[in-house]
């Protein structure tokens with residue numbers, strides 16, 4: 001297999017991104033039908049029938065009392081913190097998350113305390129979390145990285161013992177579960193992102209899942225400027241409503257989700273099969289502890305056995321138009337905003353994982369997915385086989 005680092009011609013004609021939107025032809029057709037109906041009714045937002053239907057469907061799918069739709073998951077977290085009165089003190093979270101998990105705390109006046117991860121799951125380590133709980137702690141906020149849910153029963157028990165609230169960033173975890181229990185089922189509210197890169201999307205959007213009807217009522221008031229009845233804002237709300245057009249897009253994909261998950265599962269299986277014998281690669285398992293939606297495929301690169309560093313492999317793949325990513329590199333604790341404000345925590349497991357990890361695309365533009373995954377695995381194998389030369393060629397192009 002010729003490599004772009006030598007030939008200058010990428011394997012793929014167009015860039016293949018991690019998290020490239022998945023939009024099947026049937027979803028486009030369904031979306032047009034539902035959006036046309038919304039235009040016909042002339043109701044484009046403000047708690048329309050499509051948003052109401054989506055709330056019901058998402059709640060049923062996750063076997064939870066209430067699904068509160070919002071404009072995105074960042075606002076979901078902010079509304080939750082506000083509704084739970086979490087506007088001061090410390091929030092314990094992993095640094096291996098999207099920066100919005102920490103930013104939402106900051107916006108609400110909470111100080112994020114970054115904890116280390118469990119190297120097997122890449123999620124908040126319950127041991128480090130417990131160690132870092134002080135009298136100022138008010139909340140524990142794990143992130144279910146790549147849809148692998150954190151150990152919610154253990155965290156719920158810890159939160160109860162230590163008198164703090166538990167809520168979870170389930171941005172990646174639509175259709176996932178932990179031991180058969182989906183997000184929202186552990187007595188703690190959880191929020192999911194419906195961003196266009198996610199497994200289930202409303203273009204921009206999100207949802208809060210909760211079994212607490214009073215909390216759901218409060219969230220519905222807060223997302224609509226605090227209005228509890230016409231002309232009377234009883235709460236200091238914000239605008240976090242989901243439009244009917246966003247809800248139409250999400251509803252259109254619901255009937256095809258099982259097929260989508262099967263297809264992503266086949267991509268995972270192809271990567272696992274094809275990469276199993278490449279020295280220096282360890283695949284991150286996503287379905288050992290529960291159901292996964294297979295949106296993310298991640299592996300760890302051991303430079304000495306693979307022959308090239310993780311960053312070298314990322315660069316060699318980029319030249320092939322494979323835009324693999326080092327998720328959530330460099331970790332929130334190493335991002336400028338937090339470095340300037342917080343003492344840098346020691347997070348050895350996080351630093352080790354983020355120095356080695358990379359996520360590969362699971363959806364592809366104009367290509368048969370399993371064949372595309374096999375091609376990417378073939379490129380990785382070829383890069384390994386010529387790792388020394390690849391390294392030299394990359395250094396020359398710098």
Ligand SMILES: Cc1ncc(COP(=O)(O)O)c(C=O)c1O
Pocket residue numbers: 072073074075097098100101143169171172192193194195205206
């Ligand atoms: C783990 C995690 N949390 C939160 C978010 C924020 O979601 P949103 O873009 O819907 O605000 C994202 C991603 O985009 C994410 O990956």
